[in-house]
Amino acid sequence: MTTVIRTTALNKIYEGSLRSQDVHALKDLNLEIREGEIFGYLGPNGSGKTTTIKMLLGLLFPTSGKIEILGSEAIESAKIKRNIGYLPEGAYYPDFLRGEEILSYYGRLYGLRGAELNKRVDETLELVGMQHARKRFLRGYSKGMRQRIGLAQALISDPKILILDEPTTGLDPIARKDIRDLLVELRKRGITLLISSHELLEVELISDRVAILFEGVMQTLGTMDELLTQRELSMTVEHMTDEIAASLEEKGIVVEDRTGIRALLRLPQKLSTYDAIELCQARKLNLLSISPRRETLEELFVRIVGSASESREVAQ
Ligand SMILES: Nc1ncnc2c1ncn2[C@@H]1O[C@H](COP(=O)(O)OP(=O)(O)OP(=O)(O)O)[C@@H](O)[C@H]1O
Ligand SMILES: [Mg+2]
Structure with a gap:
């Protein structure tokens, strides 16, 4: 099985103005994401999920450790960047643009032009089911529609890996189900998905494997069958x-x-x-x-995070 993302002993310390204010946000993280899987990356607020994602994308530098993406350590290279689509937490797009304009804007950032750009805009709109609303302004979109455009944006460069930070937060149950179905469809097309989320029921429904992080430390990792007793x-x-x-x-x-x-x-x-x-x-x-x-994923989460925070209290 091919590994598309691998981190080895990855650490991130956010330095404060005093040593005592340093935040050790990620501690010796070893993670392997396999080609074609949906990987659920879980943990309570402040556990280090977004920090990990930003390092994978080359938006933050690790304090120490190694990151390999698609077999390469050079995250800055254009080839690697094009192969990772990213939907940030709470993504915001300008309201005065039309859906299709957002996509061509992002497409141009990846160097797409002319017929190739138009084709890619068409394909991504089709994929996320937004062809009908492509000419409407974003200000008239519902949250679910905005999230679809966000996904189309993340897919514009035809990436092999898609990283989504809380993709269904704030959506109603129908919009959530739509996004979930879409993510499963993307996996069918061979895209590897790394999803950080607090929506445990959804993660349980679609993920092949999950990891639970607590205060920067990986607590557990495996398939649902392995983890849920x-x-x-x-x-x-x-x-x-x-x-x-x-x-x-x-x-x-x-x-x-x-x-x-x-x-x-x-x-x-x-x-x-x-x-x-x-x-x-x-x-x-x-x-x-x-x-x-x-056991449900939620029960597992409560069990793992509960015992991690208890043993921390004992240690203190
Ligand atoms: N720029 C920063 N400077 C200092 N500390 C930071 C910075 N960004 C994050 N942190 C700290 O690093 C830790 C991990 O934060 P991170 O945002 O990665 O968590 P998260 O798991 O994504 O949380 P959430 O579920 O709330 O999105 C937290 O203690 C946070 O306060
Ligand atoms: Mg976060």
């Missing part, structure tokens, strides 16, 4: 009686909710699906549904 089974049954409920509770099964003869049960982790079916058969319970419950 399997929780207990839950099942819905019919023909529940007080007597049966009591016998189930003896086996460590929790009767979570009971309305009439129907009940929702939570099974301890040691019981398998097969055990659950047997339990129902033995008690003449009618089994309506059975499903495993996995």
Whole structure:
């Protein structure tokens, strides 16, 4: 599997006017982003996400460590720059321009001209579903439309890597879903996506791998399957009686909710699906549904960040 972004022992210290005011924003970060994946880069406010992104883009210099992008260490080179699209956090574009004007402006910054520029503007507008509004002024755009133009802007140079800092913040659920679908479509086209976000449900839905950062230190990294622990089974049954409920509770099964003869049960982790079916058969319970419950990304985030901040408090 090709690695498109690699950082090795990357550090960033923002120097204050006094040594004691220095902020060690990123500590020995080792990160590998693979070709064609959606990578969710997570962490609470101030954990170092934007700092990392700015260093990847060559907008900030690392204090120490190494960054390789597409096999090259020279981030300043035009070839590398053209291959990374970037949508900044809270991107702002001038209101008095039309959608298509923004895109040609950015296209020209990449050296595109004439027919090639027009073609690229067309293609990106098409990709983000904004052809219909290309001639309208940005001041008349909704937040979702602005974000699409932002994405088109990031795609104008036909990059291999797309870095998005909080791409769905402030969008309504429909606009969010649209942007999410679009990101998945971009992955299908072979673009690697690095997404920093606080929208954990969305990240969970689309990311191949995630990393969680806390106070500049990487806490965990992996696929959802690797990171989210399997929780207990839950099942819905019919023909529940007080007597049966009591016998189930003896086996460590929790009767979570009971309305009439129907009940929702939570099974301890040691019981398998097969055990659950047997339990129902033995008690003449009618089994309506059975499903495993996995930890959510939000639960993982709270768990990881919670224990990192606890161990920091102990150390202090
Ligand atoms: N220009 C700067 N000068 C000094 N300190 C900075 C500067 N930029 C960021 N920091 C500090 O570096 C740390 C990491 O900030 P960063 O913006 O990278 O976090 P973030 O994870 O992107 O947070 P958020 O989720 O709020 O966007 C914070 O403590 C922040 O205060
Ligand atoms: Mg940030």
